[in-house]
Amino acid sequence: MSKLFPKRFALLKAYITLFLILSFIIRLSFLFWNFSEVDKNLFTLGNTFIIGFLFDVATISFFTIPYLIYLILFPKRFYGSILDKVITYFGFSLGVLIVFFSFFGELTFWDEFQRRYNFIAVDYLIYTYEVVKNINESYPLPILISAMLALVLTSIFIIYKLNYFSKTFNSQTSFKSKLIATIPWGAVVVISICFVTNKSADFSDNRYNNELAKSGIYSFFAAFRNNELPYSxxxxxxxxxxxxxxxxxxxxxxxxxxxxxxxxxxxxxxxxxxxxxxxxxxxxxxxxxxxxxxxxxxxxxxxxxxxxxxxxxxxxxLFFENLxxxxxxxxxxxxxxxxxxxxxxxxxxxxxxxxxxxxxxxxxxxxxxxxxxxxxxxxxxxxxxxxxxxxxxxxxxxxxxxxxxxxxxxxxxxxxxxxxxxxxxxxxxxxxxxxxxxxxxxxxxxxxxxPFFDFVMxxxxxxxxxxxxxxxxxxxxxxxxxxxxxxxxxxxxxxxxxxxxxxxxxxxxxxxxxxxxxxAGRWELDVKNYHIPGLIFxxxxxxxxxxxxxxxxxxxxxxxxxxxxxxxxxxxxxxxxxxxxxxxxxxFIGNYRKLGYLKDEKVLILDEQANANFYSWNPVDNSLGSIPTEEKFEQKSISFYQVADDLYRSEGLKIKSK
The missing domain is CATH 3.40.720.10 (Alkaline Phosphatase, subunit A)
Known part of the structure; x- marks a missing residue:
């Protein structure tokens, strides 16, 4: 452990520990929040938290990189100097604030969507006026902000009292020791970029378990990178x-x-x-x-x-009952x-x-x-x-x-x-x-x-x-x-x-x-949650x-x-x-990743990993049960989605010139 966290890395250790503890608390909170929907099999729950921990480690590894660069490059003779203390206190406080802000944001996002951050959160970055105003009108924002700042200050105070700042400033860690301690975190970042996708957390048939296993921040940046998904x-x-x-x-x-x-x-x-x-x-x-x-x-x-x-x-x-x-x-x-x-x-x-x-x-x-x-x-x-x-x-x-x-x-x-x-x-x-x-x-x-046609939203x-x-x-x-x-x-x-x-x-x-x-629901696509009223009067x-x-x-x-x-x-x-x-x-039902074709109480669900999962749908309890694929059903399902995407990308949806 001393090689992974030499004395100069004491504050980094404290930051990583704080992040992992808070991530665990958030995951546990979401578990109890939707306890009735979660698969409570011990093996599944165990996997949920193990995969979640690995995603948390992957997430925090990205956060460590800026500070690791600073630790490596900052000369040993200036350890504990005024400059070192100003940069360290400011950077650490900002990092803790970002973590708490992210977790508080996750609570409001989960309340609305029962999901970790996804492409909706990315889109909402553009529309800060509406989103901030909505949050302010929906939640006791002054109380939330005050609580968040109090937790930030309390965390920093506890870490200070545990002498993590003192250990960081008074260390004599050599450049070689710092370099050795940096390599594992760099390796985790490289592995995460090359091999770990948000889809890796989808290990269960229960959507809630999959969402619990994810890390909100990791999900956010995954959505930022992948909000365009060419079907082909x-x-x-x-x-x-x-x-x-x-x-x-x-x-x-x-x-x-x-x-x-x-x-x-x-x-x-x-x-x-x-x-x-x-x-x-x-x-x-x-x-x-x-x-x-x-x-x-x-x-x-x-x-x-x-x-x-x-x-x-x-x-x-004219009322449509099955729309x-x-x-x-x-x-x-x-x-x-x-x-x-x-x-x-x-x-x-x-x-x-x-x-x-x-x-x-x-x-x-x-x-x-x-x-x-x-x-x-x-x-x-x-x-x-x-x-x-x-x-x-x-x-x-x-x-x-x-x-x-x-x-x-x-x-x-x-x-x-x-x-x-x-x-x-x-x-x-x-x-x-x-x-x-x-x-x-x-x-x-x-x-x-x-004559007029009015579309009223x-x-x-x-x-x-x-x-x-x-x-x-x-x-x-x-x-x-x-x-x-x-x-x-x-x-x-x-x-x-x-x-x-x-x-x-x-x-x-x-x-x-x-x-x-x-x-939200426990299945890949919750069919019942797409049923809407429609009428022509x-x-x-x-x-x-x-x-x-x-x-x-x-x-x-x-x-x-x-x-x-x-x-x-x-x-x-x-x-x-x-x-x-x-x-x-x-x-046709879907979200931004999964596309479903519903017919005769059967649904075929396509995803971005080129899977085509075929289910029977029980309208009584809204459950999905895996069944053997029907070739014609699959062909028709794929055809409509493939053609729709191809027409958009080839400009086949454009108005035809006369």
């Missing part, structure tokens, strides 16, 4: 020609005509009208509800009566809804470069002569929304402080003014305020005689779950159920106000969640109907276009749910 480089593939042939075969019917059947493309003409069914062009208002899981609705068994409006609409609309979100974040929902595409690995296309001029549902509305608008109660700079929507032909209505990221985008931008705001939190104005703005802009649009059902007091019987900030009930209440008020408008009878309302309230010539066909978020707007009897050019993957045959029913 990381995932199981089949010959490209076969993948395209498989996908295109699913669109061969009397309504779909491929523009060029020889190309690697799905661009086609869709025919919905005939001599009897003439196209109609009502206004369309789409409400994308933040984080609304299906199980919040009474329709799906909830007993709390927190969604009376949506439960009523379920009985008076699944493609992902776990708002931008992933936006991607699925607007591009009508299966999820591609890595970050959402909404946040990527080269995501303008794409064939979105907005292009279909444009073909039909519609004005297209995107409404958001916060600043659409967040998550690159303004650049994405503005770059794909939508006018922007938001609570903008910033600017479009790409100055080359020319689009109309309307601000939600201060006098239009009654309540605002970290994520923007309350839902009723955004709906009032939609009503105001719809009145203006109605006067022009041009709500925010009230998001932590910190705050909203105007006195609107519902649950106090603001009391938790998710209150936010859900307020969200539902505002939808009811919005439709009530809309009914008084001249344009109401000629307006269709589409309502769907962007994703569920939580994606006030549709002309359509009796209320509950549709139990298995479908995806990507199918809702193609279903609307069919219901309106539109003929149009399409580059969309989605299908008309109403005309789906049993063999057509399927859903």
């Amino acid at each position: 480089e990381f995932y199981k593939t089949i010959p490209k020609a076969l993948a395209y042939k498989t996908v295109k075969a699913s669109y061969i019917d009397s309504k779909n005509i491929l523009v060029n059947s020889n190309e690697n493309a799905i661009y086609r003409t869709i025919i919905n009208s005939d001599s009897i069914l003439k196209p109609t062009k009502p206004n369309v208002i789409f409400i994308c509800i933040e984080s609304l899981s299906g199980d919040f609705l009474k329709e799906f068994g909830n007993k709390s009566n927190i969604t009376p409006t949506l439960d009523s609409l379920a009985n008076n609309s 699944y979100a493609t992902g776990t974040r708002t931008v992933r929902g936006m991607e699925a809804i607007t591009l009508s595409i299966p999820p591609t690995p890595g970050r959402s296309i909404v946040k990527r470069r080269n995501n303008q001029g794409l064939f979105t549902i907005g292009e279909v509305f444009k073909q039909q002569g519609y004005e297209r608008n995107f409404f958001y109660g916060g600043d659409g700079y967040f998550d690159n929304m303004n650049t994405y929507f503005g770059g794909n032909g939508f006018n922007i209505v938001d609570r903008g402080r910033g600017f479009l990221l790409d100055k080359s985008i020319t689009t109309t931008r309307t601000n939600i003014e201060d006098n239009e705001v009654t309540f605002e939190n970290a994520w923007g104005v309350c839902d009723m305020d955004i709906y009032n703005k939609v009503l105001k802009e719809a009145d203006k649009a109605h006067e022009t005689g041009v 709500t925010t009230s059902n998001h932590k910190p779950y705050t909203y105007p007091e006195g609107k519902i019987d649950i106090p603001s900030g009391a938790g998710r159920h209150g936010a859900v009930k307020y969200t539902d209440y505002t939808i009811g008020e919005f439709i009530k106000k809309a009914k008084a408008k001249a344009w109401y009878n000629n307006t269709v309302f589409v309502i769907m969640s962007d994703h569920c309230a939580s994606s 006030n549709l002309p010539n359509q009796e209320p109907k509950k549709v139990n066909k298995l479908a995806s978020q990507i199918d809702v707007f193609p279903t609307l276009f069919s219901a309106l009897n539109w003929d149009y050019k399409s580059n969309l993957f989605g299908k008309d749910i109403m005309s789906m045959q049993p063999q057509d029913e399927r859903a």
